[in-house]
Amino acid sequence: FAELHTAVAGLPVASSKVLPGLLLSRDFAAYCPAGGDLRAVLVTDPLQPTLSAPGVEFLVESEGQYQASLHWISRRTEAVMKHLQSNNVKLLLSSVKQEEIVIYYAKLYGVSVVECLSLEEMALIREITGVSPYTPFGDDIHGEITETALATFCQPLLLGSKRCVHIGFTSVSAFHPHCLILCGPVAGVNEQHAAALQGAFTMLQQLFKTVEQ
Secondary structure (H helix, E strand, O other), X not given: OHHHEEEEEOOOHHHOEEEEOEEEOOOOOXXXXXXXXXXXXXEOOOOOOOOOOOOOOOOOOOHHHHHHHHHHHHHHXXXXXXXXXXXXXXXXXXXXXXXXXXXXXXXXXXXXXXXXXXXXXXXXXXXXXXXXOOOOEOOEOOOOOOXXXXXXXXXXXXXXXXXXXXXXXXXXXXXXXXXEEEEEOOHHHHHHHHHHHHHHHHHHHHHHHHHHO
C-alpha cells in the first residue's frame, strides 16, 4: 500500500483520484520525452566506471595520468549510454544516485533517468515487469540487453507543488497496479484517510481469503 499511494496536502479532498500505473514521488534527473512504448532498464549500481576494484588503491603520479583517467571514465560512460540507446532503451530506473556525467550522456542520447528509488519500489517494479537489474560487465557492453521492461508511458506529473514521475508498465502477470492520489487540506487528514483505506483493503484481503478457503 505504501508504494501504491501518495498524499498531497493543500488540495480539496474531491481532487483525490486513482491513476493507472505507478507514481514515484520524485522528479526526473533527466527527462527526454518519447512517444509510444518505451524500453526501460533497472540498475542498482553507479554506471560511471571506477578506476580500480574495491579495496585496491589507484595511484596517479602526474597531471597527465589524471587527465587520461578522466578521459577514460568519460569515454566508458558514453559507451554505456550509447549501448543503451542502441538497444532502444529510453528509461533508466536507478536505486542509487548517478554521477553528473551519467546524467549528461543520458540527456545526450535521449535516455530519461529516475534516481534513488527505494528497495520497495525496485522490488515492486521487478514483480510487475519480471526483469532483473542491468549491469554492464567489463568490456562486454556491445551485446543485446535482454533484461528490459516495457513502459506504455512515462511522464512528469505535478501534484500541488510536488513533481512526480508517472509510469505505466506492461505487466507479466495478472497484477496491473494503480496508484491512489489522496488529497486533503492538511497532512493529518491525508494520514487519517490513508490509514482508513489501508484498513479497508486489509479487511477485504481477509474476506477474500475466507471465501477462497
